[in-house]
Amino acid sequence: MSTVLYDAAGPRARNRYRLYGLLTTLAVVAVLAYVVWKFYDTGQFSGRKWSIFQYEQVQRTLLSGLGNTLKAAATGAVLALAFGVLFAFARLSDRAWVRVPAGLVVELFRALPVVVMIFLIYYGTLANAGSASTFWSVVIALTIYNGSVLAEVFRAGIAAVPRGQSEAAYAIGLRKSQVLRMILLPQAVRAMLPAIISQLVVLLKDTALGFLITYRELLTEARQLASYGEFEFPTIPVAIVVGAIYIVICLALSLVATWLERRNRERGRRRTADRNVQMGAGEPDAGA
Amino acid sequence: MLETLTDNWDLFVEAFRTTVLLLIVSGAISLVAGTLLGAMRVSPVPALRTAGTAYVTLLRNTPLTFVFFFVAFGFPRLDIRFSYFAFAVVALSAYTSAFVCEAVRSGINTVHVGQAEAARAIGMTFGQTLTQVVLPQALRAAVPPVMSVIIALAKNTTIASGFGVMEAGAIGATLNERGYPAFDAMIWVAVGFVIVVLPLSLTQRRLERAVVRSR
Numbered sequence: 269m270s271t272v273l274y275d276a277a278g279p280r281a282r283n284r285y286r287l288y289g290l291l292t293t294l295a296v297v298a299v300l301a302y303v304v305w306k307f308y309d310t311g312q313f314s315g316r317k318w319s320i321f322q323y324e325q326v327q328r329t330l331l332s333g334l335g336n337t338l339k340a341a342a343t344g345a346v347l348a349l350a351f352g353v354l355f356a357f358a359r360l361s362d363r364a365w366v367r368v369p370a371g372l373v374v375e376l377f378r379a380l381p382v383v384v385m386i387f388l389i390y391y392g393t394l395a396n397a398g399s400a401s402t403f404w405s406v407v408i409a410l411t412i413y414n415g416s417v418l419a420e421v422f423r424a425g426i427a428a429v430p431r432g433q434s435e436a437a438y439a440i441g442l443r444k445s446q447v448l449r450m451i452l453l454p455q456a457v458r459a460m461l462p463a464i465i466s467q468l469v470v471l472l473k474d475t476a477l478g479f480l481i482t483y484r485e486l487l488t489e490a491r492q493l494a495s496y497g498e499f500e501f502p503t504i505p506v507a508i509v510v511g512a513i514y515i516v517i518c519l520a521l522s523l524v525a526t527w528l529e530r531r532n533r534e535r536g537r538r539r540t541a542d543r544n545v546q547m548g549a550g551e552p553d554a555g556a
Numbered sequence: 557m558l559e560t561l562t563d564n565w566d567l568f569v570e571a572f573r574t575t576v577l578l579l580i581v582s583g584a585i586s587l588v589a590g591t592l593l594g595a596m597r598v599s600p601v602p603a604l605r606t607a608g609t610a611y612v613t614l615l616r617n618t619p620l621t622f623v624f625f626f627v628a629f630g631f632p633r634l635d636i637r638f639s640y641f642a643f644a645v646v647a648l649s650a651y652t653s654a655f656v657c658e659a660v661r662s663g664i665n666t667v668h669v670g671q672a673e674a675a676r677a678i679g680m681t682f683g684q685t686l687t688q689v690v691l692p693q694a695l696r697a698a699v700p701p702v703m704s705v706i707i708a709l710a711k712n713t714t715i716a717s718g719f720g721v722m723e724a725g726a727i728g729a730t731l732n733e734r735g736y737p738a739f740d741a742m743i744w745v746a747v748g749f750v751i752v753v754l755p756l757s758l759t760q761r762r763l764e765r766a767v768v769r770s771r
Binding site: 273274275277281285288289290292293296306307309310312375376378379380381382383384385387388391392394395469473474475476477479480487490491494501503504507510511514515518519522 | 598600601602603604607613614616617618619620621622625626629630633634635636672676682685686690710711712713714715717718724725728732737738739742743745746749750753754757
């Protein structure tokens, strides 16, 4: 829609845009050149630094780090989705003693930094049990934070389902739990799928917080590799490789979210169009 | 439980002051940089658009902890040396401005097409259309999402505790060394964050409703 901000450029404007484009390109090239020069100047391109990736041990370490990142993300995602559905239902309950505490829990956990929750769980179990699992500290913290956010997403999604749906369901004699489970939730999930996946990207990114309590995920392993003196402390090469891994995984998930969003929109439009045809073209329609 | 707080009151005050300072400095930088990035992404110059999109896509798909890692451990290897606080500001601003950009852009998208068309019809240039017609309305619509970004930033400052900055997130580890229970310390930190973040969240929600109502 941003294209309405400006007219199709005339000859003078086109020249001006070309000039700005050139200046931008020059600026970007200058920045990149500075970065490359800085890398070169401090010896980041030395073969010794990069040779670390040739060793099978190092490759295994990176893979195991990646595996731990994905394991925490997958466990956290499943638990957070369950937590989200549970608390969304609880917040929609007719009974105040269920609704109010659930609301408080969700509001509280959304206000707390994940880092603080990780430390709370970690130190808490450390003090009570003598030892603490870094894996579960990360997973539980990610579950309650993202679960609380997802609970709000589900709730918004359920609220956005047209009222006729639940009215019709009640009219054919379904109970409230049936209406929620069979009628509202499936429609809400489909409408909110892009938002849900975006939140899962956030969850995946936040597994890197395990670094702070030395859970052996990708970033913790990266720090380990970066400290090897015999490879001239390859912080930058390791960071480039690890950063690329993160970006590829998150970008792939984000692209799924955008694709779903586009598909939803197109489907909604098609359905509206079909209905318009049935009702007679040009009939006003509130759908989609 | 209580003496963990009272005995170390100075530490708590000092740490939370650092947190708020991080929030204000990186918040201000991200707001300016994010708005500029947002303008770049809707500009008529393809090169500007591409540069803005590339930056936002890259930063939004990177964990903030990794950005911290790159800045705090990578920059010294490139002979760029600042204080840990300055590194934290760089990492937080670089990351947050990408999210501010998206919030501003979503604000621009809510401005009715007719507004920009009318501005163009009376002969305003792109710069005039943007600064005098679209942005004033867009910024108002962008306030709630930008507030959300700032709230997230407030919470994200705790990551700096893992990279040498003595702010609220680091209180637990520090008191652990002093022989106080780290769990109790973190409970108080959590209370502190609720005090800082909850008013922000409530304001944000009120603004959100106000924007919806004004339309």
